[in-house]
Amino acid sequence: MRQLKSSIAAAALAFFAAAGAQAADLKIGLILPMTGPFASHGKQITNGIKLYLAQNGDTIAGRKVQLIIKDDAPGTSGDVSKRNAQELVIQDKVDILAGFSLTPEAFAVAPIATEAKKPMVVMNAATSSITTKSDYIVRTSMTLPQTTAPIASWAAKNKIKTVYTIVADYGPGYDAEGQFKKTFTAAGGQIAGEVRVPVNSNDFSPYLQKVKDTKPDAVFLFVPNGPMGIAFMKGFQERGLAQAGIKLIATGDLIDEDVIDAIGDPALGVINSFHYSEAHKSPENKAFTEAYYKAYPNDRPNFMAVAAYDGMRLIAEALKKTGGDADAEKFIAAARGLKWMSPRGPVEIDPATRDIVQTVYIRKVEKVGGKLQNIEFDQVPEFKDPGKQ
């Protein structure tokens, strides 16, 4: 915290001198899991925000940005998130609420945003219905159906006729399973079998053997990123499913830049759909990743860092339009329909739903210069969240 403040202060100083008289500070309250099992989320998101401020100066529309971070670890207890939001609004008098890595955080805080009339910028939580919970919510990350549907339509178009779905036995798992089945069967595909495995189980051998006997064209996998995905991919390789001609398809959060190195070579060849890859080829992404490595040499930039970077950009652009006024109605009006070139590609805030519209890429894991990367080879441009249709 102290480090953060001093670095912002240093960056601000130069700006300050030139800008002269200042309006009141712009306080942004961040609600994030900074400790516990989802601490890496908090880290990536704060990295993204700070990177944007370091690059673009921390004064927006004449107001100096002040970040106030509240740890609501483990991130799944709504009461802690809600209390943090109340404190941010009442004590710290923040202008904007932001962060929100996990769905319960966003759900619990949404009524506060509505009642206190504060804009709420969701930078990761991916359940489709979040943006409907308050009129003041805007999202810069993704939704689960948004990243799941493209892999289903890609599979149906690419000679994959039968798919065995394996999902973790929890809410997002059901959503992914439902969306995949819907899109895949609508496109003429067939579900060869489906199984839900308990969250945090690390032994997939019984399921894998069954899949091998069923001989589908592909397996669709959705589990929370981390040890489960790692265990699955290792088992998938050891049991020789790839050699038996079975493809592994998934959504990209399973093998994002934060975990791909831990999975190692078993990840090679996995086909997945997602909205951001470190290897995305564009000048914006090149600039972003270079700056990221310079600022945080020990981390790899992932989709959360990009969503937070874009979230900060959204705040800046919207405030420029309102002349620094963070009133929720005006802020949201300004945010609707905003378009910009993100490191992930072109993005837009849907004027109707306040959710993000973006290109979703189909990628394959390959080794580039000794580093595992998701290499994009196909895309669905300007893809809206299918969960809201």
Add this chain to the structure above:
Amino acid sequence: MAIIPSPVDLAPLRRAPAWRTAEYICWLLPVAAYFLFPTSLSLLSQMAITGLFALSLDLILGYAGIVSLGHVAFFGVGAYAAGLLAKYGYGDPLLGLAIAGTVAAAVGYLSSFLVLRGSDLTRLMVTLGVAMMLFEAANKLTEFTGGVDGLQGVDMKPVLGLFRFDLYGKTAYWYSVAVLFVFFWLARRIVHSPFGLSLRGIKQNVIRMPAIGAPVHARLAAVYTLGAAYAGVAGALLTQTTQFVSLDVLSFPRSAAVMLMLVLGGTGSLYGALIGTLVFMTAHHFLSNLNPQYWQFWLGAVLVLVVLFARDGIMGIAQTVIKRVRGKA
């Protein structure tokens, strides 16, 4: 029931039901806190709620000696009961508390048959198991509980039809403190009653109690049910004041945290539960604001020191100090 003959000096217990000055002062603190920290009311209400939860664990652990790592089960049952009631249109807070308490008591009564079978280690495992089963059940019944996303649409009516739950948390605060006080008062009567004394007897010497005519099993089942009801009320309070139920209300860390608070404050004295909660949550709040990343280290350090140098918790230290002062006087 008859008065238990005992070699232990019972004088302090007999004297206890009269409220002491220190206790009056203690209960004036929440009133003072309202005026001193008007912007921290949401934290203060959660302290009161967690205090009630710690109190419920104190009843079964501190007084009856039943070790439980799954006490959160009843907290969660109460939380979901109150949440579901409000979601389906029965949003009156007091009705919600009553029903949530009853439901939690029922679950407590049923599980008491499992829990009371074994010795301490078995009880640890069984209580933990019951809590885990409920956690998984809530996780699985997504349509009913909202699963990991949490239960939404908890729409509370004003307390007594007069006081709406507001953004500043004023209603939530007074409501939580009032409920805590009522249940504390009740617990104080209970633990000083012959029933409460028989629990202490069971804790001190479980083999001897049947010999003097105390039905050990029935007594333990009764207090376990009572503790469950208390925890259920605390869970319901949390739901009502935050208008949201997350799956976390059934999670193991919450069980462990409340155990820590109770040990920190001192078991077997009702005020220990409250003081432990107050100190733990205040330390948590300041440390995590000071350093959002590494605060857990300092919290851990404080707990280790307490276990090393203050075995009976804060109440233990306080009692030693008071005794010394009185001894000198």
